[in-house]
Amino acid sequence: MALDEIIISRAIIDRYYEKLTSCLSSDVAIVGGGPSGLVAGYFLAKAGKKVALFERKLSVGGGMWGGGMLFNEIVVQEEALRILDIFGVRCKQYDDHHYTADAIETVATITGMAVRTGLTIFNCISVEDVMMRQDKVEGLVINWSPVEMAGLHVDPLTVRAAYTIDTTGHDTEVVKVVARKMAGTLDTPTGGIGGEKSMWAERAESDTLKNTREIYPGLYVAGMAANATAGGPRMGPIFGGMLLSGEKVAGELIQRL
Numbered sequence: 001m002a003l004d005e006i007i008i009s010r011a012i013i014d015r016y017y018e019k020l021t022s023c024l025s026s027d028v029a030i031v032g033g034g035p036s037g038l039v040a041g042y043f044l045a046k047a048g049k050k051v052a053l054f055e056r057k058l059s060v061g062g063g064m065w066g067g068g069m070l071f072n073e074i075v076v077q078e079e080a081l082r083i084l085d086i087f088g089v090r091c092k093q094y095d096d097h098h099y100t101a102d103a104i105e106t107v108a109t110i111t112g113m114a115v116r117t118g119l120t121i122f123n124c125i126s127v128e129d130v131m132m133r134q135d136k137v138e139g140l141v142i143n144w145s146p147v148e149m150a151g152l153h154v155d156p157l158t159v160r161a162a163y164t165i166d167t168t169g170h171d172t173e174v175v176k177v178v179a180r181k182m183a184g185t186l187d188t189p190t191g192g193i194g195g196e197k198s199m200w201a202e203r204a205e206s207d208t209l210k211n212t213r214e215i216y217p218g219l220y221v222a223g224m225a226a227n228a229t230a231g232g233p234r235m236g237p238i239f240g241g242m243l244l245s246g247e248k249v250a251g252e253l254i255q256r257l
C-alpha cells in the first residue's frame with residue numbers, strides 16, 4: 001500500500017470543489033443547520049430537489065446538542081413523533097403528552113440521513129447577505145466563518161437559489177439583512193421583524209408552524225426564526241415545532257418548485 005500525502009490533499013480538494021461548484025446554483029438554499037433546517041433539507045432532497053445548507057459553525061445541529069441547559073435530552077410532543085419515526089430516532093414516553101429522545105442520537109441520525117438522501121451541507125460558511133433581483137431573493141452571499149471571525153477584509157462569493165429558507169434561529173440573520181436593506185417590505189404587520197417574546201412553550205410551538213411561510217419574495221422562514229420574525233414567544237428545549245416547521249416549509253417549496 002502506497003499512501004501519498006499529495007494524493008490525499010488532491011482528493012479532498014477535488015471532492016470539495018465538486019460539491020461547491022455543483023451547488024453554485026440550486027433549487028433551495030437553507031441558512032442554518034439547526035433541527036428545522038436539517039429536516040427541511042431532508043424532505044427537499046427526498047423529493048429530488050437540489051438543496052444546499054450553509055452552517056456557520058463547524059458542526060450542524062444548532063441548539064439541539066445541549067438539550068436544555070446542557071442536559072442532553074430533548075422533549076417532543078406527540079404530534080411530532082412521526083417525524084422522529086421517519087428518521088428512526090428512538091423516543092421514550094414520559095407521560096401522556098411528553099416524549100424524550102437523546103439529543104446526540106437525534107442530531108446525528110437526522111444529519112446522517114439528510115446527507116445520504118442528497119442534502120449537501122457546507123459547514124464553516126456564514127451567510128452575510130442575499131442576492132436580490134427585481135425585489136426577489138435569488139441567492140446568498142457567503143464567506144468562510146473564520147474570515148468573518150477574524151474580521152478579515154475578504155470579499156465573499158455568491159450562490160444562486162430559486163428559494164432561500166432562513167433557519168438561523170433566534171437571530172433571523174437573513175431576514176435581518178432584507179429588513180435592513182429593503183426597509184418595511186417584509187410580509188409582517190409592521191413590514192419589519194417582530195422580535196422574539198418571552199417563554200411560553202405551548203403557544204410558541206403552535207405559532208412556529210403558523211409563522212413558517214414566505215416572508216419576502218423568494219425568502220421563507222422556518223424554526224425559531226419564523227417565530228422571532230413574526231414576534232412570537234420562545235419555547236425552550238421542546239423540539240416538535242422545529243421538526244414540524246422543517247417539514248412544512250419543505251412541503252410548500254416542493255409544491256412551488
Ligand SMILES: Cc1cc2nc3c(=O)[nH]c(=O)nc-3n(C[C@H](O)[C@H](O)[C@H](O)COP(=O)(O)OP(=O)(O)OC[C@H]3O[C@@H](n4cnc5c(N)ncnc54)[C@H](O)[C@@H]3O)c2cc1C
Nearest residue numbers: 032034035036056062063126127168169223224234235236
Ligand atoms: C446557543 C443557543 C441557545 C438557545 N437557547 C434557547 C433558549 O434558551 N430558549 C429557546 O426557546 N430556544 C433556544 N435556542 C433555540 C432552541 O435550541 C430552538 O428551539 C431550536 O434549536 C431552534 O432550532 P432552529 O432550527 O430554529 O435553529 P437553531 O437550532 O437555533 O440553529 C440555527 C443555526 O443557524 C446557524 N446560523 C446562524 N446564522 C447563520 C448565518 N448567517 N450563516 C450560516 N449559519 C448561521 C447557527 O450556527 C445555528 O447552527 C437556542 C439555540 C442556540 C443555538
